[in-house]
């Protein structure tokens with residue numbers, strides 16, 4: 001287990017194993033932290049950040065209750081995740097993100113709202129999913145507007161790939177939900193194809209169909225896509 005406290009470190013640990021470098025779904029951007037984000041990281045990291053570890057987390061102990069857990073992968077600046085956590089106090093939320101300014105912004109929001117049902121992990125979601133959760137432990141996993149990696153030669157960096165879909169499905173409780181959204185049509189089609197062929201998942205809208213967005217808050221990237229005239233597509237699956 002990693003107990004190191006590194007609020008201003010570089011996020012995920014480097015690949016120290018020999019062999020090919022893993023294909024990452026993100027690039028760590030060197031964006032500056034605002035003073036508010038930096039202060040939030042300094043003041044609230046200990047309270048709301050769960051350090052990445054290579055063994056399953058005790059979810060009940062993290063939140064001091066037995067409520068169900070929703071995992072959000074790639075929350076960006078965290079506005080929509082914060083809104084969900086405020087609106088749904090009976091559910092626990094865990095957000096995974098590698099982008100430090102987004103972590104800082106969300107920590108500020110959590111502290112300001114005095115939430116005890118939202119925590120953050122600053123690490124690569126693939127490693128987090130693989131190591132930090134027991135199978136069938138999550139009630140919902142949501143991934144809103146994952147990086148589309150438009151260029152064909154970059155498509156391999158997309159988060160949604162066969163192996164990752166298997167991992168997502170295996171961590172969901174039976175009847176739990178996987179909810180994705182994207183404003184990039186080729187990625188939406190790619191997601192449909194990958195998710196529809198996963199034996200553990202059932203498309204709530206029927207095979208090859210997109211779902212309604214439900215009552216999820218609009219995200220920052222979604223707004224950006226809409227301004228560019230992009231159509232948003234939601235995909236919702238239930239674990240069978």
Ligand SMILES: C[S@@+](CC[C@H](N)C(=O)[O-])C[C@H]1O[C@@H](n2cnc3c(N)ncnc32)[C@H](O)[C@@H]1O
Nearest residue numbers: 025026074075076098124125144145219220221
């Ligand atoms: C396009 S942004 C969308 C952010 C937010 N969901 C929204 O809709 O505004 C995708 C986010 O996913 C994060 N991300 C990409 N791959 C990730 C990974 N493997 N682990 C954790 N975060 C990741 C990026 O840092 C980025 O903030």
